Amino acid sequence: MEVLYKDFIISNDKDKINNQVVLDYLQRSYWANQRPSERILKSIETSKCFGVYHDDRQIGFARVVTDEATIFYLCDVFVLEEYQGLGIGKKLIEVIVSSEEYAGMKGILATRDAHGLYEKYGFEKDPESYMRRTASGSKPSLPENEKG
Numbered sequence: 001m002e003v004l005y006k007d008f009i010i011s012n013d014k015d016k017i018n019n020q021v022v023l024d025y026l027q028r029s030y031w032a033n034q035r036p037s038e039r040i041l042k043s044i045e046t047s048k049c050f051g052v053y054h055d056d057r058q059i060g061f062a063r064v065v066t067d068e069a070t071i072f073y074l075c076d077v078f079v080l081e082e083y084q085g086l087g088i089g090k091k092l093i094e095v096i097v098s099s100e101e102y103a104g105m106k107g108i109l110a111t112r113d114a115h116g117l118y119e120k121y122g123f124e125k126d127p128e129s130y131m132r133r134t135a136s137g138s139k140p141s142l143p144e145n146e147k148g
Helices: 019-026 037-046 088-097 115-119
Strands: 002-005 008-011 048-054 057-066 071-079 106-108
Touching: 002 088, 008 057, 008 088, 019 037, 019 057, 019 071, 048 088, 057 088, 071 088, 088 115
Parallel strands: 071 106
Antiparallel strands: 002 008, 008 048, 048 057, 057 071
């Protein structure tokens, strides 16, 4: 799939993804700056990815994790700083959430600073039912009555 938007191309062709562009941006982002490079590369490999390109240069990215039936998780969305404010991020989100592939699925994401953007595309804050487990790596111990 390729979508033309102004002078930019949005594509889900994973072969076009420039891993170094993604690594460089995510390693300076607030949400992934502690994520090891190997994990970032593995996440690209095992996810559905969207790139945004200007004159064959990758300038944006988004990743989707899904069971392909009921739910998708939108993550690692970015547009390089020098291209922000041009509507590229909005178009990228629009292309993803309006695709037939995710029609009828529940979408989730996490953001610290872009709630207004995602609300325009049907996402809602849901602090009462959302839970998370951090990637700290520590295993919780089970209560004695739940140990097998």
